[in-house]
Amino acid sequence: xxxxxxRKPLTLPERLYLPQIIAGLRVTLKHLFAPNVTMEYPxxxxxxxxGYRGVPTLVKxxxxxEKCVSCQLCEFVCPxxxxxxxxxxxxxxxxxxxxxxxxxxxxxIDMLRCIYCGLCQEVCPEExxxxxxxxxxxxxTRAEMVNDKAKLYELGGTLPxxxxxxxxxxxxxxxxxxx
Amino acid sequence: MTAVIELWSGLHPLLQxxxxxxxxxxxxxxFGGACSLIERKVSAWMQGRPGPNRALPFWVAWxxxxxxxxxxxxxxxxADGGKMFFKEDPVPGHxxxxxxxxxxxxxxIPALTTVTVVPFGAYLNEAGKLMPLVLANLDVGIxxxxxxxxxxxxxxxxxxxASNSKYPFLGGIRASAxxxxxxxxxxxxxxxxxxxxxxxxGGGTLSLFNVVEFQSGTWQGFxxxxxxxLWFGLTMPVAAIVFLVALFAETNRLPFDMAEGEADxxxxxxxxxxxxxxxxxxxxxxxxxxxxxxxxxxxxxxGWNPLPFVPLSTLAAWLNLADQPLILxxxxxxxxxxxxxxxxxxFMWVRWTVPRFRYDxxxxxxxxxxxxxxxxxLLLYAILIAFLQKPVS
Numbered sequence: 001x002x003x004x005x006x007r008k009p010l011t012l013p014e015r016l017y018l019p020q021i022i023a024g025l026r027v028t029l030k031h032l033f034a035p036n037v038t039m040e041y042p043x044x045x046x047x048x049x050x051g052y053r054g055v056p057t058l059v060k061x062x063x064x065x066e067k068c069v070s071c072q073l074c075e076f077v078c079p080x081x082x083x084x085x086x087x088x089x090x091x092x093x094x095x096x097x098x099x100x101x102x103x104x105x106x107x108x109i110d111m112l113r114c115i116y117c118g119l120c121q122e123v124c125p126e127e128x129x130x131x132x133x134x135x136x137x138x139x140x141t142r143a144e145m146v147n148d149k150a151k152l153y154e155l156g157g158t159l160p161x162x163x164x165x166x167x168x169x170x171x172x173x174x175x176x177x178x179x
Numbered sequence: 180m181t182a183v184i185e186l187w188s189g190l191h192p193l194l195q196x197x198x199x200x201x202x203x204x205x206x207x208x209x210f211g212g213a214c215s216l217i218e219r220k221v222s223a224w225m226q227g228r229p230g231p232n233r234a235l236p237f238w239v240a241w242x243x244x245x246x247x248x249x250x251x252x253x254x255x256x257x258a259d260g261g262k263m264f265f266k267e268d269p270v271p272g273h274x275x276x277x278x279x280x281x282x283x284x285x286x287x288i289p290a291l292t293t294v295t296v297v298p299f300g301a302y303l304n305e306a307g308k309l310m311p312l313v314l315a316n317l318d319v320g321i322x323x324x325x326x327x328x329x330x331x332x333x334x335x336x337x338x339x340x341a342s343n344s345k346y347p348f349l350g351g352i353r354a355s356a357x358x359x360x361x362x363x364x365x366x367x368x369x370x371x372x373x374x375x376x377x378x379x380x381g382g383g384t385l386s387l388f389n390v391v392e393f394q395s396g397t398w399q400g401f402x403x404x405x406x407x408x409l410w411f412g413l414t415m416p417v418a419a420i421v422f423l424v425a426l427f428a429e430t431n432r433l434p435f436d437m438a439e440g441e442a443d444x445x446x447x448x449x450x451x452x453x454x455x456x457x458x459x460x461x462x463x464x465x466x467x468x469x470x471x472x473x474x475x476x477x478x479x480x481x482g483w484n485p486l487p488f489v490p491l492s493t494l495a496a497w498l499n500l501a502d503q504p505l506i507l508x509x510x511x512x513x514x515x516x517x518x519x520x521x522x523x524x525x526f527m528w529v530r531w532t533v534p535r536f537r538y539d540x541x542x543x544x545x546x547x548x549x550x551x552x553x554x555x556x557l558l559l560y561a562i563l564i565a566f567l568q569k570p571v572s
Contacts, residue, residue, distance in 0.1 A: 018420070021529070021532065021533055024532040024533060025528060025529070025532050027532070028225050028528060028531050028532045029528070031224075031225050031226070031227060032221070032224050032225050032528075033224075034227060035227075036224075036227050036228060036229050037227040037228075038227065038228045038229060040229065
């Protein structure tokens with residue numbers, strides 16, 4: 001249905017325009033004394049909402065063991081092919097991890113390729129890779145922008161989840177059931 | 180102190196004039212630069228931003244409390260000025276070199292010339308007579324201001340034409356059309372003031388100092404003589420408004436900045452300019468604003484008189500400053516500059532309030548609204564003044 005907007009003729013103060021300007025000046029004057037709405041960035045940081053997808057990182061479990069088992073699912077799912085994992089054996093000098101099948105020898109995420117889609121986090125069966133709160137990555141060279149394993153663990157830290165999947169598996173294996 | 184005054188009065192008058200002139204220019208030029216900083220800060224605050232507040236030269240960083248000046252962005256002034264002086268000055272290949280170089284000079288000269296006839300303060304001499312602080316107290320004061328300041332438009336036309344490209348050209352054309360249109364109503368709005376100042380039978384004058392003297396009356400009961408204590412802005416509000424609107428147009432400030440409307444003309448007449456040549460245009464624009472505001476304050480807001488009905492001489496009597504010409508002079512300059520600074524602020528305040536007019540609206544407002552209003556106002560006051568100032572016979 002056609003809707004006709006009523007167009008009232010301008011009133012005298014509106015046609016004189018000066019009262020309108022003065023009303024406008026009052027508004028802008030109010031803004032002059034209003035507090036600033038901008039954030040002075042490097043000193044002030046915005047609050048990060050939960051579920052934010054920042055830089056992907058690797059996390060350890062609360063016992064300090066690395067969770068990644070180098071299954072390479074994240075590498076295969078990564079749309080821009082930013083992740084490169086070199087699978088490796090669990091080193092012999094770490095008997096407390098001997099029951100885990102594999103571990104990454106090297107784990108590189110090229111942050112120049114990463115699109116922060118979060119598929120790696122979604123696909124990870126071990127909950128080892130998380131997109132956390134860091135949002136600003138910068139470097140002077142391309143090589144600097146590739147996060148290696150040490151950097152990823154440094155960024156990731158430890159998440160307080162209490163799954164301990166591999167401990168349970170070990171206990172189960174010791175009790176004689178295969179799974 | 181007296182030695183300094185003796186040394187000063189011993190100098191050749193020509194040398195005195197040169198020193199005074201250089202002093203005024205030495206104040207005007209940095210002031211034009213400072214206005215650009217004020218502009219940036221005011222616009223930032225009105226938009227809810229902190230504005231420029233980062234620059235801090237490392238050699239003063241140790242001074243306690245310097246952070247406050249840093250927050251005010253004071254050092255950005257030095258940074259901006261230094262950048263403007265030392266950056267490369269590109270000259271496009273297609274410009275007409277001679278006029279291209281000439282335009283910023285032509286912009287600066289009228290801007291700094293008009294200062295000479297604008298009184299910016301006053302003091303009482305030994306005889307108790309009010310003396311103006313001015314470089315040249317011409318009898319044709321206001322005429323000189325109008326004559327010289329409207330030469331500034333040639334700079335815009337020259338810049339627009341010499342740039343030899345379409346946006347500056349359009350900007351120059353608009354500037355000339357607009358300035359010519361508003362010059363008319365501006366001059367007409369000033370006439371009633373001088374009709375009032377030049378009483379029939381007396382010697383005629385167009386001096387700005389006499390206009391301020393005329394507004395320096397005291398309260399004398401409900402008689403006509405009390406009207407001298409009121410400023411012209413209160414007795415002739417329409418003239419003041421017309422003058423102020425025309426002033427906005429003359430100084431190319433929003434909402435009348437047709438000549439450099441960046442939305443439709445890129446940068447207008449100074450599109451092809453860079454570095455210090457561009458900076459000169461800006462200092463010239465701010466100097467125009469300063470002088471325009473100064474003339475407005477002198478004509479309509481009582482110049483250096485602190486309040487209506489309280490002229491400077493009364494204030495001097497209250498503060499016992501009548502025999503201290505130096506202090507009184509500085510005080511009068513402070514009062515005058517305070518009023519001028521308010522108008523500078525008003526220019527910026529309006530800039531962030533009113534959107535830019537369309538070109539046809541500017542022309543319509545100038546020719547069809549302001550000009551008839553100014554003429555009607557002139558006629559009204561001519562009749563009124565003829566009746567009120569009739570010589571008693």
